[in-house]
Amino acid sequence: MSEDKQRPTVFMMDLLATVPYYTAYLSQALLKKRVNLTVGSISYYLDPGCFSNRGIKLDSGFINVVGNFQMPRLPRRVLKLLESLLNLAALSLRFLVSPPDIVHVQFLPMVAGPLPLDLWFVRLCQRRGSKIVLTVHDLLPHNTGESHRQTFLDLYQMVDRIICHSESIRERLAIEFAAKEEKVTVIPHGPFFYDLAATAEQTLQSFELDPRTLLVLWQGILSPYKGIDLLLEAWQSVETSVEDARLLIVGTGPAELIGQIREQIRNLKLQRVQLHPRFISTEELVALYRAADIVVYPYRAITTSGALATGLALGKTIIASDLPVFRELLTDRETAFFFDPQKPAELADAITQLLGDALLRERLAENVRKMNFGEESWLSIADKTIDCYKFVQPPELWYKK
Helix, strand or coil: CCHHHHCCEEEEEECCCCCHHHHHHHHHHHHHCCCEEEEEECCCCCCCCCCHHHCCCECCCCCCCHHHCCCCHHHHHHHHHHHHHHHHHHHHHHHHHCCCCEEEECCCCCCCCCCCHHHHHHHHHHHCCCEEEEECCCCCCCCCCCCCHHHHHHHHHHCCEEEECCHHHHHHHHHHHCCCHHHEEECCCCCCCCCCCCCHHHHHHHCCCCCCCEEEEEECCCCHHHCHHHHHHHHHHHHHHCCCEEEEEECCCCHHHHHHHHHHHHHCCCCCEEEECCCCCHHHHHHHHHHCCEEEECCCCCCCCHHHHHHHHCCCCEEEECCHHHHHHCCECCCEEEECCCCHHHHHHHHHHHHCCHHHHHHHHHHHHCCCCCHHHHHHHHHHHHHHHHHHCCHHHHHCC
16 A cells, blocks of 8 residues: 555545635645545536646535536526535445545535534534544624624534634634634635736726726625725725726625625716626636736725735735734735725725835835745645644654555
């Protein structure tokens, strides 16, 4: 038997492809480190090549069909639920007989619902002897208040090891959820899309952008906590003081929120805002980031941010809310401009100042590029993740001949 096969088995669990890019980049790096890894996920329906393009073969359990087709939201969600039931049943039967040594949970999308089947599956694996490692992407589900606090408190007590992405989140896990300090490992969030080429000219044309116009970009999944309303309020002031600038807001989200954003744009009589409430391909995303003069993250609260990781990876000039997670990654006036998320006027001042000073924008971007936030980041993250696994499986097993 080969050395690799004797090493502990790891099942990377993101069964509904909820955080597909994080799972894909981390898994790719772990496989390069020769971890005996199986990636438990379905294809990501918005980017079917998310995993395969990075050399990852998926193990859905039984069937992986829905993610390979584009279809309306309602039938897709129904079929995806049926698919997940079959996959959970198949995986449960398999792991009853032969459980993995470690189940590394990336996301439990059903845990806050009436039938937390994915949580029951994790409990089954634990009873069969698997050690459970959980990556915390959100302390609580966004925009749900305190309604699921007890569920997540129980979850954080149940698992064997927790990975979070910042010291501030580790502190909150200890204070708000009674997680023992020695049980939590801080591993930074890695970058996305640094490995993709961009077709900038075609993208600028498709978004009707003038390359001579200064571009401020907000990109991500539309959600109230991400502060688009604050950004639009600040932009009203920017429009009165800067003539050759345009704000681009790109991302998918609930129809109700999209309507609210459109209404705010109308009420504020904003003339140089483009809203594109749709999914964009990874190639389009990279092209937009490369074309942007400034990327802005006006979040009210945050646990971690894949969008910020993209801005860092692509070496952009960044404006961000003055929040603990951002402060751990960035330094005000050196790698970003910070502003108080309760004060849109501060955001307006930061945008106006940076739009008017090309040398300052380039200095900030150059400092971000010096952070070297690319493939080496993921290889370092993989090493730290393996060290985390060694807390729950004896270290000598990882070097067994």
